[in-house]
Amino acid sequence: MKARMLATQVALPMLAIAAVSAQAHAADFDWMKFKGKTVTFLANNNPVAQALLTYKADFEKLTGMTLKVDGYQEQQMRQRLVTVMNANSDEVDVFMTLPSREGEQFAAAGWYGDLTAIVKNEVAKEYDPAGLSQALLKAATFGGKLTSMPMNIEGPIFYYRTDIFKKCGIEAPKTIKEVEAAAAKIKTCDSAVTPFVSRGLKPAIAYTFSNMLHNIGGTYIASGKSNLCSAKGKEALDTYSRLLRDFGPPGVVNYSFQQISALYRSGRAAMAFESSNELRTVMEGGARLKDTGLLPFPAGEAGQVPTTIGWGMAVSSHSKQPEAAWYFVQWATSPEVQKKMALQGIAPPRPSVAKDPEYRKWIDEEPVRKEWQAALDVLATKGSSEVGYPIVANPESREFIGQAVQDLILKQKPIEQACADADKALDALIAQK
Amino acid sequence: MSDAAATLAQDRQKLEMSALSAPAVIFTVAMIAFPVVYTVWLGFQNFSSTGKQSFAGLANYSRLISDYEFWHGLWVTIALYVLSLVLQLVFGVWLALVLFHAKRLPGIVRSLFISPFMMPPVVAGMMWLVILDPSLGAANYMLQSFGLPPSDWLASPSLVIPTVALIDSWQWTPYVALIVLGGLQSLPPSVYEAAQIDGASPFKTFQRITLPLLLPTIVTAAILRSVDLLRFFDIIYITTQGGPGNASNTLNIYGFRVGFEFFNIGYASALMLTLTAIVFGAVLAFNRLRGAVAW
Incomplete structure (x- = not known):
């Protein structure tokens, strides 16, 4: 595990830095090169794309191109993409993608255009690809090919109510065990609030569960086999499900980010483990602005290994104008645009933007924003992008992780059976070519 | 000429x-x-996880036989179908009778009662998801205010199917009522006059005259609802996504996930064609029944 983390956090990013740093900025780079062309962008209607598309007119003015936006909710966007790509259609030039989820699958299917060369040869002077998060660039590299450029950085973080902690005489937890102890104390101290909430909806569980598994020291795969029934795997399954069963809200098995944010924002949860992206939603109305503390998820026996992912922009391998499409990707992931998006609460995947004075001023306006940025800094430096199994069938693997956790929350199976059933199904997925 | x-x-x-x-x-x-x-x-095609395609012959169909999720999905689909259809037909006939006999402001009463099925299922699903939320929802608040224990509704594996059936019935019972109301309005008044002369009670009149004469209309409503209910998707997708666990994973939801989340379009197509055959079978059976009860 340590060797793997070292490779993930140090060696491979260094290689990626070397690769993208070797770029030769085209001296004659001209934003107007593809003037008159139309680029079609398949977008997920999430806050990241919404913030980006605020500046759509700027792109069209800068390049003389027309940006046609085909926007859907996340799953519907994938549905559209599957249809388009299976038909080898050039209808989509650029699409949003989550490398941690579908990266292996889309790369193996050949849906991503290879950006490795273009990111070196066809860039504006101010683009600075080496300034992008190397962890995210590495996470978007499959078989040596760079497949997408990061739009944001995000991951699950720990939200807690400072006022409730103070009332119950509890310190901010530093370990997972302290989270459980704090939940038990809050349950007796303030019965009106839900002590702890995290994702319980089957397909959504892997996002938060992976952080706990890695913190505890577990791995999804060992010696080519699914590893949920290992001692660490069972400890993670047991701890995560116990926290939700004993201290979570009723009906937590249907909880994803919407329900968690709503519960926490309404003041009815003392601790929530949810995406850093939800800060804006959680703070809507301002009720939680002064009584919320933020941390990366507390450490387990293996320390803190937060989950760090980001949305990426990929050029379709079927696009008939990949260079024009790249110009859009380049503009959207440029320091200037990412700074504007950061000021709208989209965590920047560029450390330079995170240090920008204007952005720092925005961060310094509220203590909670400072804690948010501090948590994101930990995510950026220590994060693992492994959400679910690192295999081609990653989306399907999340189902079985979720099923095992739900079986335990609902007490439908003992842990030995829950993990064994999951391992059996996951071994079959791992064996798939 | x-x-x-x-x-x-x-x-x-x-x-x-x-x-x-x-x-x-x-x-x-x-x-x-x-x-x-x-x-x-x-x-008849096999799609690997990477989207690579090859001829599979009948492999997708033979996989159905040994696929636990398929049989579970079929069971969930049938359970949801039977429960929802019974609820909608029983309450649909009752509502039609209420609307038929409404003397005061019949137009307003009818508009009010039939309004749920005008609502898009996604909106209905979102609305009920909020109402039935075990922590924040109005349903548990009302139960508790009457001294009753709260329920997990959509989050309970044993309650999720009845709860979804209730949501669907809330939305589509008025549609059945509207069809039955049309049938009621077309019944010949002469048989009622004869029953009145013979001194039949209102219940006997309903049991011996109204219900038998309405049967062809009720069967027509059953056919129309069967097609929708066997393809049940939107409300489940919005409220539970097939959960908790796989407790509400209907065949349609399962097929969607296999096709568009796991990218196995070949197996998803086999699943959907099997579901289509089941829908056709149900429609044919009801069509025969309609022939048998026609007058």
């Missing part, structure tokens, strides 16, 4: 009319046939 000439002119006119309507007919047939034929073809 001789008879032969007149016949010739008629034949030519028919031919011209056929030629004129041919493009529209061909277009319509193609629009219906192409997706079906394409889905049948996809059902």
Whole structure:
């Protein structure tokens, strides 16, 4: 595990830095090169794309191109993409993608255009690809090919109510065990609030569960086999499900980010483990602005290994104008645009933007924003992008992780059976070519 | 004009009319046939997780037999179908009778009662998801205010199917009522006059006259609802996504996930064609029943 983390956090990013740093900025780079062309962008209607598309007119003015936006909710966007790509259609030039989820699958299917060369040869002077998060660039590299450029950085973080902690005489937890102890104390101290909430909806569980598994020291795969029934795997399954069963809200098995944010924002949860992206939603109305503390998820026996992912922009391998499409990707992931998006609460995947004075001023306006940025800094430096199994069938693997956790929350199976059933199904997925 | 000439002119006119309507007919047939034929073809293909495609023969169909999720999905689909259909037919007939006999402001009463099925299912699903939320929802608040224990509703594996059936019935019972109301309005008044002269009680009149005469209309409503209920998707997708666990994973939800989340379009096509065959089977059975109860 340590060797793997070292490779993930140090060696491979260094290689990626070397690769993208070797770029030769085209001296004659001209934003107007593809003037008159139309680029079609398949977008997920999430806050990241919404913030980006605020500046759509700027792109069209800068390049003389027309940006046609085909926007859907996340799953519907994938549905559209599957249809388009299976038909080898050039209808989509650029699409949003989550490398941690579908990266292996889309790369193996050949849906991503290879950006490795273009990111070196066809860039504006101010683009600075080496300034992008190397962890995210590495996470978007499959078989040596760079497949997408990061739009944001995000991951699950720990939200807690400072006022409730103070009332119950509890310190901010530093370990997972302290989270459980704090939940038990809050349950007796303030019965009106839900002590702890995290994702319980089957397909959504892997996002938060992976952080706990890695913190505890577990791995999804060992010696080519699914590893949920290992001692660490069972400890993670047991701890995560116990926290939700004993201290979570009723009906937590249907909880994803919407329900968690709503519960926490309404003041009815003392601790929530949810995406850093939800800060804006959680703070809507301002009720939680002064009584919320933020941390990366507390450490387990293996320390803190937060989950760090980001949305990426990929050029379709079927696009008939990949260079024009790249110009859009380049503009959207440029320091200037990412700074504007950061000021709208989209965590920047560029450390330079995170240090920008204007952005720092925005961060310094509220203590909670400072804690948010501090948590994101930990995510950026220590994060693992492994959400679910690192295999081609990653989306399907999340189902079985979720099923095992739900079986335990609902007490439908003992842990030995829950993990064994999951391992059996996951071994079959791992064996798939 | 001789008879032969007149016949010739008629034949030519028919031919011209056929030629004129041919493009529209061909277009319509193609629009219906192409997706079906394409889905049948996809059902014989194997798509790997990476989207690579190869001929699979009947492998997708033989996989159905040993696929636990398929049989579980079939069970969930049938359980949801039977429960929802019974609720909607029973309450639909009752609501139709209420609307038929409403004397005060009948237009307003009818508009009010039939309004749920005007609502898009996604909106209905979102609304009920909020109402039935075990922590924040109004449903548990009301239960508790009457001294009753709160319920997990959609989060309970044992309650999720009845709860979804109730949501669907809330939305579609008025639709059944509207169909039955049309049937009620077309019943001959003479049989009621005869029953009144014979001194039949209101219950006997309903049992012996209204219900038998309404049966063809009720069966028609059952056919229309069967097609929708066996393809149940939207409300489940919004409220539970097939959960908790796989407790509400209908065949349609399962097929969608296999196709669009796991990218196995071949197996998803086989699943959907099997579901289509089940829908056709149900419609054919009800059609025969309608023939048997016709008057």
